[in-house]
Amino acid sequence: MEFPAVCSEDSSSEAAIMDTANKKRKISKDVQLDIEDLYKAVPQLAKVFRIVDKIGEGTFSSVYLAEARMRDGRREMFALKHLIPTSHPTRIAAELQCLTVAGGRENVMGVTYCFRKEDHVVIVMPYMEHQAIVDIIGSLSFEEVRLYIYHLLKALRHIHQFGIIHRDIKPNNFLYNRKSRTYALVDFGLAQGAADTQIELLKVVRQKASQKVAGLSGKREAAPPLKTSSTAPLPSSSTSSCVPLPPTAAGRALVKKPRTTVTSYTRTKLTKDLAGLRKVPRPVFGERNLNSCTPAPPTSKSDVKKSEEDASVRYPSANRVPLPVRASGSSQKTQRTLQQGLTCNCYLTDRVCNVCLARKQQVAPRAGTPGFRAPEVLSKCPDQGTAIDVWSAGVILLSLLSGRYPFFKASDDLMALTQIMTIRGSRETIQAAKTFGKAVVCSRELPRQDLRTLCETLRGKRCPAGDVTGVREANGETAGGQLKQLLKQQEEEPSGSRVPTNHSSPSERSEGEDGRGWDRVPDAAFDLLDRLLDLNPSTRITAAEALQHPLFKDL
Known part of the structure; x- marks a missing residue:
């Protein structure tokens, strides 16, 4: 891609550029500081453009209006889009590829050039005067x-x-x-890629997004990664577990890596309290204030039976299956997956049952x-x-x-x-x-x-x-x-x-x-x-x- 021939001003410095720009257009002091910071972040811009104003600002970028003097003497306006330094390189490259492949025709903005200095990226596009x-x-x-x-x-x-x-x-x-x-x-x-996208980098973005969604969806069941030192002794094999997963569509079986748990030898009062709470079985019916960390009051068998009878009267077609009680032993793995056919009874009531709380979090692009x-x-x-x-x-x-x-x-x-x-x-x-x-x-x-x-x-x-x-x-x-x-x-x-x-x-x-x-x-x-x-x-x-x-x- 060739950048339009421009003529750099030999005697122009950052201060001179700012003075000329301020004479043509009155801008606020904050915008002046932003323009100065952009010149410092990407110094090569000063050799080509005279930034005259800031015309847009979003969550991930800021847009500036700049002027370039062409070799034939005429002056042309450009829009400089400065991406925030925290933007992912793949995302930046995908946006550039969308502009270069699909831009420039059919009412889609094209790209003229791109500047990069370390983690600062500036996309140069033709400026189009428009009305909001x-x-x-x-x-x-x-x-x-x-x-x-x-x-x-x-x-x-x-x-x-x-x-x-x-x-x-x-x-x-x-x-x-x-x-x-x-x-x-x-x-x-x-932008993201559809299933049949022709933009190669959007395929990468789509793949990463699907992996992120899959990772967040299984966050309730997956354990956080453990950082261990190479000199630290590994626990015994009894604390590790290896669970085979069902085979994928390609026929390959995925095996979860052994998960190592480290037991702390200094138990604080807080961990003792949490261990005590874990031993208290939580009732399925009649729960209130589920966001509280305090344990639910002990419920007698007659109360639970009465709640079940009340629920069966309101919802006679509900198929109730008792939830497994969390084991008090630390060596026994807690069953977190829901049983097939498990139906909740909190629909149209002022409660949220454990069945609904145990469901996987729904994650999707928004x-x-x-x-x-x-x-x-x-x-x-x-x-x-x-x-x-x-x-x-x-x-x-x-x-x-x-x-x-x-x-x-x-x-x-x-x-x-x-x-x-x-x-x-x-x-x-x-x-x-x-x-x-x-x-x-x-x-x-x-x-x-x-x-x-x-x-x-x-x-x-x-x-x-x-x-x-x-x-x-x-x-x-x-x-x-x-x-x-x-x-x-x-x-x-x-x-x-x-x-x-x-x-x-x-x-x-x-x-x-x-x-x-x-x-x-x-x-x-x-x-x-x-x-x-x-x-x-x-x-x-x-x-x-x-x-x-x-x-x-x-x-």
């Missing part, structure tokens, strides 16, 4: 929204052909220049931005594909059609899933979760909303107190007030993040209806939205299929 969606969403016409989604789907189709899952699709990562009608998909820092994560990501489905990018595109379309950004704003994954159920329906969400092996429980049934009615209500085309039956029902006890809270939360957003409602003047409403085309939104737009927001990832429309939708027939 939150600033222009109130003035966008329907035709602009249609073109925006069309070009976003083109970018997704392109990267999905290479087996790239972007995993962080949002308006901030899909740049839009309103004047030139240009688009660019950026930031592949969280990278991305809150509010744009797909249901399979929120419910920790381990098998995630390119459909999660399509869901994020659907959330963007929902924001643009309703005029509310961000549309979903939840504090955690469960609340995010609740907000999705408020729009798409609880029964549909539960049924879709079953298709990818997850069970979702909702305390109340949430009706599915009509997307046209919802978007027109939020945009101010309809009055919620009128003929909007679905929204009116969702504001009551049927939906648990979730949609009402969602609407109230969006009303509290800054004025630039939402369009004028029915409280605006008649002239503003007529301009919005006639001038921007929101009074002629076709049914195809909401049909595409419905298919993009399909709760089932296996039936969700792909980016390639979406480009053939009737909404884009003239493009």
Whole structure:
């Protein structure tokens, strides 16, 4: 890869560069310090670029605006992405490979050059002037929204052909220049490879991620590694165990290495107390305050029998199997695996039984931005594909059609899933979760909303107190007030993040209806939205299929 010919300024020093930059653009003192630190971390940047501002900052990187003087005399702007020094080398190389293989065409940002100094990496990309969606969403016409989604789907189709899952699709990562009608998909820092990915380094990232998931899932049963000195005597063989595992799909039997346990000769009062607690059998039924370290009060046999009888009355079909009591002897290995067919009795009760506590922790990739994560990501489905990018595109379309950004704003994954159920329906969400092996429980049934009615209500085309039956029902006890809270939360957003409602003047409403085309939104737009927001990832429309939708027939 060749870097564009630039002319370095012979008499330029770091101080001179900073002075020139400050004259052109007023920047804060903190940004000045960040630019100075970047020059010190990667000195070769000063020979080529004049950094004029800091235009973005995220969890894993910072983006700077820089100017380079070309040999033909013209000056060109570039975006410098400085990755945090703690980023894994494989992850950095995978992001670069995504940019070089798939970038530079089909609305995907390419890479120009890359600087590296020790653990500091700076990726140089062409700078594209753009407008933030939150600033222009109130003035966008329907035709602009249609073109925006069309070009976003083109970018997704392109990267999905290479087996790239972007995993962080949002308006901030899909740049839009309103004047030139240009688009660019950026930031592949969280990208992962699909099962058929053509990006070699993403295969490595995918393999490491699966190994990490497997390791975290078996953390309850695996013992921590033991660090021993070469001169230390090994314990007797009676303290070691070798457990053969079932053969793998390839037919090879994996054998767990002998695990060595070291017994400390100085037992403190704390270890004595813990040893005493271990000897107390914990009851299965009637447990309370399971997060406490204090031992449960001794339960008589009559109490346990009464609890079992009460549970059998409420759940006659439950197949109860008694849990094995933990042995008090230190030499006997505790049985941690669950028996087949073991059924808990804490469903719909105010308790958590030992059966549920002993289950393996569910671990799955959940990278991305809150509010744009797909249901399979929120419910920790381990098998995630390119459909999660399509869901994020659907959330963007929902924001643009309703005029509310961000549309979903939840504090955690469960609340995010609740907000999705408020729009798409609880029964549909539960049924879709079953298709990818997850069970979702909702305390109340949430009706599915009509997307046209919802978007027109939020945009101010309809009055919620009128003929909007679905929204009116969702504001009551049927939906648990979730949609009402969602609407109230969006009303509290800054004025630039939402369009004028029915409280605006008649002239503003007529301009919005006639001038921007929101009074002629076709049914195809909401049909595409419905298919993009399909709760089932296996039936969700792909980016390639979406480009053939009737909404884009003239493009």
